[in-house]
Amino acid sequence: MFTYFKMKKNENRIKAMFYGMIVGFIDNQKEIIDIIQKMYAALKDIPADQFKDEFISKLAEIATEHPTKEE
Numbered sequence: 222m223f224t225y226f227k228m229k230k231n232e233n234r235i236k237a238m239f240y241g242m243i244v245g246f247i248d249n250q251k252e253i254i255d256i257i258q259k260m261y262a263a264l265k266d267i268p269a270d271q272f273k274d275e276f277i278s279k280l281a282e283i284a285t286e287h288p289t290k291e292e
Contacts, residue, residue, distance in 0.1 A: 259283050 263279040264272065 256283055 260276075260279060260283065263283075264275060267275045
């Protein structure tokens, strides 16, 4: 009986780690989608010949608005 509870404890610990990784992945996806939406809104009216320069400058602006998370 003791080994059963020990096994269940380890199982719950593994499940918690797994679910935590899934939540972290979903949170990162939301941030990426936000950045892509902002990039699209900023660059949708730019001609193709100026796109590269504008893309780099807008990406830099968005990157300074969203500082990276430090864990």
